[in-house]
Amino acid sequence: MSSALGDLRIVDFSRVLAGPFATMMLADLGAVVTKIERPGSGDDTRGWGPPFDDRGTATYFQSVNRNKESLALDLTDAADLATARRLAEAADVVVENFRPGVMDRLGLGDERLRAANPRLVYCSITGFGRGAGADLPGYDLLVQALGGLMHITGEPGGEPQKVGVALVDVLTGLFATVGILGALRHRDATGQGQRVEVNLLSSLLAALVNQASAFTSAGVSPRRMGNRHPSIAPYELLPTAEGDLVLAVGNDRQFRALCGVLDADPLAEDPRFATNTARVTHREALRAELVAQLAARPADEWAKTLTSVRVPAGVVNDVAGAFRLAEALGLAPVVEVPRPDGSTVRLPRNPIGLSATPPAYRSAPPAPPPLSR
Missing domain, CATH: 3.40.50.10540 (Crotonobetainyl-coa:carnitine coa-transferase; domain 1)
Known part of the structure; x- marks a missing residue:
């Protein structure tokens, strides 16, 4: 080829x-x-x-x-x-x-x-x-x-x-x-x-993309927020009955689905949490509600259930676990x-996929150069 x-x-x-x-x-x-x-x-x-x-x-x-x-x-x-x-x-x-x-x-x-x-x-x-x-x-x-x-x-x-x-x-x-x-x-x-x-x-x-434009366009100099996102909530690491769970809820549909899985539908109707802007404003109160609900089950169980309803969620893998996941997904x-x-x-693997001229792996990294010509 x-x-x-x-x-x-x-x-x-x-x-x-x-x-x-x-x-x-x-x-x-x-x-x-x-x-x-x-x-x-x-x-x-x-x-x-x-x-x-x-x-x-x-x-x-x-x-x-x-x-x-x-x-x-x-x-x-x-x-x-x-x-x-x-x-x-x-x-x-x-x-x-x-x-x-x-x-x-x-x-x-x-x-x-x-x-x-x-x-x-x-x-x-x-x-x-x-x-x-x-x-x-x-x-x-x-x-x-x-x-x-x-x-x-x-x-x-x-x-x-x-x-x-x-x-x-x-x-x-x-x-x-x-x-x-x-x-x-x-x-x-x-x-x-x-x-x-x-x-x-x-x-x-x-x-720095959005963090940079926060400064260039709005004069806001971003600060450390741990695993939280400055503009989206819930978008962070949360404790469960066993292990930590990552939630990356990017829109209101996903938030309503999350509330349904947690058997906490009233949260989706609460004016403090009904929209993303409201959730960011009231992120501390939202986190307290979510932590209380997530305490019922382990992180891996929550991740499977939430993923099944298209809510972005997962556990924190080490590097070995990340490669195992990619293998399981057929990404080689x-x-x-x-x-x-x-x-x-x-x-x-090189992550670029080209249908006609894909990356090739012809040779390993070269041996050390000699001491002299």
């Missing part, structure tokens, strides 16, 4: 997560990606463990580097730098996430490369852009803090919390992927490449990716 991006050649100078995530997405869709790594040590994430797999490979590195070939080049060495420049000038796409100015000093900046290859799409990923924030280190935790995400995550009155995964890096990688594909569409139509720029802070601010969340010796490594 043909691939969507099989005619593309990508040279990837990026490290850690945002850039490698973007190039893996493109590689899954067929692009040939050459990952440039430091001789010996390679990408930082090769050493980010535990956990390691049965062969001693950091699972962090594995998560974003399948379908790539690796080339060890020392960019401080003249011969290696010349090799890197030849590869980049011949590529369709170059991706890098060095601090602003580094690639220019190496002679690998977008203007020089696009002078040699006007069709080149050059994607630069930074922490805080090329202006006043150029020298700030772009680490996900730092951006979660500076970008407001930690301020709205956690319990009211408690300490700010980071999200349990490097979400800003992942989102930035996705924005980079979209930008690259948009630039390639323009290149195919006009013959002209261009520079694609994304940065972690801008990506996070865009991904794990793929076996081949290693050169014929064995395989199990990795999460």
